[in-house]
Amino acid sequence: xxxxxxxxxxxxxxxxxxxxxxxxxxxxxxxxxxxxxxxxxxxxxxxxxxxxxxxxxxxxxxxxxxxxxxxxxxxxxxxxxxxxxxxxxxxxxxxxxxxxxxxxxxxxxxxxxxxxxxxxxxxxxxxxxxxxxxxxxxxxxxxxxxxxxxxxxxxxxxxxxxxxxxxxxxxxxxxxxxxxxxxxxxxxxxxxxxxxxxxxxxxxxxxxxxxxxxxxxxxxxxxxxxxxxxxxxxxxxxxxxxxxxxxxxxxxxxxxxxxxxxxxxxxxxxxxxxxxxxxxxxxxxxxxxxxxxxxxxxxxxxxxxxxxxxxxxxxxxxxxxxxxxxxxxxxxxxxxxxxxxxxxxxxxxxxxxxxxxxxxxxxxxxxxxxxxxxxxxxxxxxxxxxxxxxxxxxxxxxxxxxxxxxxxxxxxxxxxxxxxxxxxxxxx
RNA sequence: GGAGAGGUGGCUGAGUGGUCGAAAGCGGCGGUCUUGAAAACCGUUGAGUGUUAAAGCUCCCAGGGUUCGAAUCCCUGCUUCUCCGCCA
Numbered sequence: 418x419x420x421x422x423x424x425x426x427x428x429x430x431x432x433x434x435x436x437x438x439x440x441x442x443x444x445x446x447x448x449x450x451x452x453x454x455x456x457x458x459x460x461x462x463x464x465x466x467x468x469x470x471x472x473x474x475x476x477x478x479x480x481x482x483x484x485x486x487x488x489x490x491x492x493x494x495x496x497x498x499x500x501x502x503x504x505x506x507x508x509x510x511x512x513x514x515x516x517x518x519x520x521x522x523x524x525x526x527x528x529x530x531x532x533x534x535x536x537x538x539x540x541x542x543x544x545x546x547x548x549x550x551x552x553x554x555x556x557x558x559x560x561x562x563x564x565x566x567x568x569x570x571x572x573x574x575x576x577x578x579x580x581x582x583x584x585x586x587x588x589x590x591x592x593x594x595x596x597x598x599x600x601x602x603x604x605x606x607x608x609x610x611x612x613x614x615x616x617x618x619x620x621x622x623x624x625x626x627x628x629x630x631x632x633x634x635x636x637x638x639x640x641x642x643x644x645x646x647x648x649x650x651x652x653x654x655x656x657x658x659x660x661x662x663x664x665x666x667x668x669x670x671x672x673x674x675x676x677x678x679x680x681x682x683x684x685x686x687x688x689x690x691x692x693x694x695x696x697x698x699x700x701x702x703x704x705x706x707x708x709x710x711x712x713x714x715x716x717x718x719x720x721x722x723x724x725x726x727x728x729x730x731x732x733x734x735x736x737x738x739x740x741x742x743x744x745x746x747x748x749x750x751x752x753x754x755x756x757x758x759x760x761x762x763x764x765x766x767x768x769x770x771x772x773x774x775x776x777x778x779x780x781x782x783x784x785x786x787x788x789x790x791x792x793x794x795x796x797x798x799x800x801x802x803x804x805x806x807x808x809x810x811x812x813x814x815x816x817x818x819x820x821x822x823x824x825x826x827x828x829x830x831x832x833x834x835x836x837x838x839x840x841x842x843x844x845x
Numbered sequence: 846g847g848a849g850a851g852g853u854g855g856c857u858g859a860g861u862g863g864u865c866g867a868a869a870g871c872g873g874c875g876g877u878c879u880u881g882a883a884a885a886c887c888g889u890u891g892a893g894u895g896u897u898a899a900a901g902c903u904c905c906c907a908g909g910g911u912u913c914g915a916a917u918c919c920c921u922g923c924u925u926c927u928c929c930g931c932c933a
Binding site: 458461462463465466468469471472473474475476477479480485488489491492493495496641661662663784786791792793 | 901902903913923
């Protein structure tokens with residue numbers, strides 16, 4: 418949610434800024450509604466004032482033992498008038514809120530212009546692209562040949578876009594998670610948290626998945642309106658929904674490992690092979706709450722924390738600054754980290770790190786007490802994948818494969834694998 | 846699943862349908878004292894909206910209702926705690 422004042426006072430500038438990301442703001446409709454709201458609110462408050470004053474007078478008169486019957490008669494029609502005004506106002510406010518809640522964040526001034534993926538800018542490329550003296554296989558062929566990756570059984574159990582892993586590959590998957598969590602908690606200063614994987618509507622509204630992106634989510638058949646989390650961003654960011662934290666506690670850094678569930682509606686036919694795009698995948702998430710003046714720098718360090726994982730794993734990647742039109746709904750600025758996949762001869766997204774500024778915090782009413790003013794002020798929120806575990810697994814498989822189809826375990830993961838150096842069919 | 850008790854400001858916690866946005870304490874902030882700090886004492890201190898500033902308005906878990914008037918009464922939901930039952 419953007420600051421409502423922007424819609425009242427600077428709506429034309431706002432519309433121009435949003436156009437950069439391909440969003441066209443209905444200025445005329447919003448202005449008309451806003452004008453109507455203003456006048457309705459004024460008249461409604463005048464009626465409320467009248468009611469309060471007369472009720473007070475009646476109370477006084479009664480206390481003094483006077484006859485209050487004439488006073489009651491005088492306020493006879495007031496109630497109905499007020500009720501009608503309040504109903505109209507609240508309907509209008511809901512209407513406005515629905516519109517404003519659906520307006521995306523304004524791109525930060527440093528965000529590259531452009532509306533499409535090809536306008537994203539390469540910030541840096543790190544690591545050497547591996548060369549093979551044989552034809553590298555993709556992770557599906559590798560995993561199936563090892564007998565450790567099975568999509569057919571998964572689709573029997575559930576359906577498409579699920580995977581079954583076995584043996585050392587399943588262990589490698591777990592090792593990656595442990596390695597990431599340990600790195601973030603021990604080297605990057607994050608506190609590990611465990612959170613629910615099912616969330617309510619309020620939480621999804623807070624981080625911006627609702628009301629606009631309901632079709633991306635799995636909703637439970639339950640009258641409590643529960644959803645499976647599409648990312649740990651939702652429960653972790655909502656840890657502080659409605660809270661006021663002390664400035665001395667900042668910055669707050671949380672990391673967690675959760676499964677993520679995405680309906681992938683609208684992605685039919687895309688990435689149907691392998692583990693790139695699944696309905697269920699694991700992710701280690703980084704979330705930070707910082708003072709507004711710190712968020713820009715924090716996006717750099719947080720992205721660096723995700724990069725550190727790729728570096729320690731020895732994977733080649735590039736850091737992309739997303740253009741205005743390619744960013745998510747709530748983001749003011751986003752870096753994607755794309756890892757090199759030998760089978761595709763291209764980089765694929767493995768992490769997305771964003772600064773939401775106060776966009777989520779305003780929706781969640783997450784504030785801190787500013788020590789200078791003594792007043793509560795909105796925090797800035799950031800998050801990033803550190804990393805998507807399934808995609809990291811397939812990147813490791815493909816980049817560490819050998820001619821015989823075995824997979825070398827990256828040295829940093831060996832302590833988590835009982836010292837195992839190579840995954841081979843014999844190890845199943 | 847059954848029975849009972851709660852949900853009030855940053856926190857703890859009072860609050861007979863009318864002067865209650867709400868006692869008190871803690872914490873915070875400012876001051877006195879002190880070389881400095883602590884202690885003590887004095888003052889101040891909810892959030893939002895609105896305004897040049899104010900006034901006004903809204904908010905006592907959420908949503909409905911009763912009433913001229915609701916933190917207070919009624920209904921529904923959510924949630925916390927205690928006891929019983931069941932259970933990984």
